Amino acid sequence: MTRLFNEPSAFADEMIDGFVAANSAQVRRVSGGVVRSTVSTPGTVAVVIGGGSGHYPAFGGIVGQGLAHGAAMGNLFASPSAQQVHSVAAAANLGGGVLLTYGNYAGDVLNFTAAQDRLNSEGIETRTVVVTDDIASAPLAEKHKRRGIAGDLTVFKAAAAASEAGYSLDEVVRVAELANERTRSFGVAFTGCTLPGAAEPLFTIPEGRMGVGIGIHGEPGIDETDVPTADGLAELFVSTLLSELPEGISSPDGQRAAVLLNGLGSVKYEELFVVYRRVAQLLEEAGVVIVEPEVGELVTSFDMAGASLTLFWLGTEEGSELERFWRAPADTPAYRKGSVGAVEQAAPAPTEALDAGLTENIPPATDDSRAAAAVAAAALQAIAEVIDENVGELGRIDAVAGDGDHGIGMQRGSRAASSAAVELLAVGSGARTLLQRSGDAWADRAGGTSGALWGVALRAIGxxxxxxxxxxxxxxAAGVRGATTGILGFGAVVGDKTMVDALVPFADALEAGIAAGRPLTQAWADAADAATTAAAATAQLLPKMGRARPHAEKSLGTPDAGAHSFALIVQRIATVLKEQDSK
Known part of the structure; x- marks a missing residue:
């Protein structure tokens, strides 16, 4: 379990601050994450990586010469917000364009894509390559749905080396896409991991059993077997990965490959070396030429006891493009290879405040709108309170088939929105300004899918x-409908077992109540009841989106965490509206 922490919701920020203090020769803090503190070649492509915290050395630990130029670092197991990604990419930009590359998770795709759109609109040419190396997370016919695990490193390394070689953005993208296509990973776990402040791990595995097909966010495996010997695990890893060769590689015989045996947090290096001994034997027997293998912790999951094997297929010829990039030198806090030569420290840069500009340039507002803003601020305070009261339960529900971060993400977001609303109310903001800027604060501090969705919702209503x-x-009612339309634009539909399953019935009932002439307080209360009923009914649905999708059957009997938190929120707002009516 995680033993050393202060306030669990502050863990990620405090971890990043400490990481930067310990590695200032290679990285510096910017709003949203870290960038190199050393001078990089002007005009080259900036490779910006990222994802949730809790996976060290991913993602900040591999920022430095020869590897990433910057890393957007989200909350624990939650994607960074679009604002965080934008901030890091803008700070890392060298004038040659930006490549965003990260593991294929819904929240990351949503937030990195929003950041890419903003960067391109500002004239910073930006492209994306998502990592999809985990063969257990989707069948070959749907490999675009696969998640990124330890194979992140091979894609990041190839792309960064191409940048260092002076490749154009188009060429860096080509190399990253080829590296992703040539990378396959498979993982197992013996225990779940425990987030800071949590009393129990995200999932448990019976003593003597092993979860097969494990993810890096505490997602349960897709199968369970008895724990094998070290040699037995090596045989499982190698046979599974050799059963699916990348396109263009018909046989492993004569192929050159980088091999990564990754520990997920609690498996000791000595154990990994015992497993790797047999991995190397099996690959050599299959005719594979192993090139600069890596054994150690590359992408972890807090205290999870587990491991994964990654094969990065380089081709048949020594010195191929991918092999040169894999062998290229790198010097980062957690990953070093060869020598990058003398480097120059960049000039210090001030750290941006996360809430910079919150109360600047406040548009004029009428007394009516300021009165509405006061009600909105009271509602946001009530939201933060109800999330605080239920944060543990929301995490527990989310951990059944997901990663257990919903409670802590919602807590960070709702607290940030409530604090922003207090500041904005004090300077005379109207309803639009208060809700939109509070929504931005929510999205920025929460990150992940829920942060983005609630940011969209508050902006639309405002x-x-x-x-x-x-x-x-x-x-x-029109604002809620606008919020619903915006959220549906991300792809979920009713029946997918998401927040949408409670949101749509709520919006429909609210509109119907207002159209029937009911006062807002009554129409909202009735709609909140509809949302609560719909959220409870998600227990009987199978998830079709997000991290829970590969573990659909595990979630039967448990409601969706996003739908449940939505129902809690609209019920608490119903109480706020009733109290306002009685004044």
């Missing part, structure tokens, strides 16, 4: 209410 008019029931 946009409809404006800074001039009173908040009529019709305007609120």
């Amino acid at each position: 946009d409809t209410l404006g800074d001039s008019d009173a908040a009529s029931g019709a305007a609120v």
Whole structure:
């Protein structure tokens, strides 16, 4: 379990601060993560990586000469927000364009894509390559749905080496895509991992048993077997990976490959070496030429006891492009290879405040809109309170088939939004400004899918209410409908076992109640009841999106965490509206 922490919701920020203090010769802090503290070649491509914290050395630990130029670092097991990704990429930009590359998870795709769109609109040419190396997470016919695990490193390394070689953005993208196509990984675990502040691990495996097909966020395996011997595990790893060769490689015989045996947190190096001994024997028997293998912790999951094997197929010829890039020197806090030569420290740069500009340039607002803003601020405070009361339960529900981060992510986001609302209310913000900027604060601090969705929701409602008019029931219903439309735009539909399953019935019931002439307080309360019923019904659904999708059957009987938290929130807001009516 994780024993050393202060406030669990502050763990990621404090970890990053300590990491930078310990490695200032190679990295410096920027809003949203870290970038190199050394001078890089102007005009080259900046490779920006990232994901949730809790996977050290991924992602900040592999920022430095010969590897990434920057890493956006989200909350524990949650993607960084779009603002964090944008901030890191803008700081890392060298003038040759930016490549964003990260593991293929819904929240990361959502937030990195939003950041890419913003960077391109600002004239910083930006492209994306997602890593999809985990063969257990989707069948070959749907390999675009596979998640990224320890194979992240091979893609990041190839792309960064191509940048160091002076390749254009198009060519760096080509290399990264080829590296991803040539990378395959497979993992197992013997125990689950425990997030800071949690009393129990995200999942458990019976003593003497092993979860097969494990992820890096505490996702349960897709199968379970007896724990094999070290040689037995090596045989499972090698036979599984050799059963699916990348396109263009018909046989392992004569192929050159980088081999990565990755510890997930609690398996000791000595154990990994025992396993690797047999891995190397089996690969050599199959005719594989092993090139600069890596054995150790590359992408971890807190205290999870487990391991994964990655094969990075380089081709048949010594000195091929991919092999040169794999062998290229690198010098980062957690990963070193060869010698990068003398490097120059970059000039110090000030750290941006996460809430910079929050209360700047406040648009004028009418008394009616400021009154609506006061109600919105009270609602946001109530949201933060109800999430605080249920944070443990939300994490427990999310851990059944996901990664258990929903509670802590919602807590960070709702607290940030409530604090922002207090500041904005004090300077006379109207409803639109207060909700939109509070939504941005939520998205930025929470990260992950939930952060992005609640950011969209608050922005949409604020946009409809404006800074001039009173908040009529019709305007609120229209804002909720706008929020629903925005969230549906991310691809989920009713029946996918997501927040949408509670949101859509809520929006429909609210509109119907307002259209029937009911006051907002009553229409909202009725809609909240509809959302609560719908959220409970998600227990009987199988997830079709997100990290829970590969473990669909495990979630039967448990409601979706996002739908459940939505129902809790709208019920608490119903209480706020009733209290406002009684004043």
